Amino acid sequence: MYFNLVTLKNISTLIKQGIRVKFTLATRIVQSLQQSKEELSLADALIRLDKYAVLIIDDMGYVKKSSQETQVLLEFIAHRFDIGSLIITSNQPFSALDQIFDDSGRYRQVGTPPNNPRD
Secondary structure, eight states, X not given: OOOOHXXXXXXXXXXXXXXXXXXXXXXXXXXXHHHHHHTXXXXXXXXXXXXXXXXXXXXXXXXXXXXXXXXXXXXHHHHHTTTSEEEEOOSSOGGGGGGTBSSTTGGGGGOOOOOOTTO
């Protein structure tokens, strides 16, 4: 987990204000969405996640994602774009995303992150 204490304090404040927050590991949400897609219920799974104002996906860089996992993750990010906040943590810099995703060019479809001085 790559969260620092400041981030945890901010999330704690959100929860105390009644804002719904969901924290999950990247492998867990990708596997869940992939299973839903195989069962032809991806739309329902995405809608169930809409109830959270903030979704936190941790450890994105922990395991390389297959093309199918990359596709379902990008569908999720695209769906989430206008719904609510999405926080993604990784032990890899943005410039190394091609080492995380099997289909190295597709992740750029969701845009580029703000400048990161550590990247």
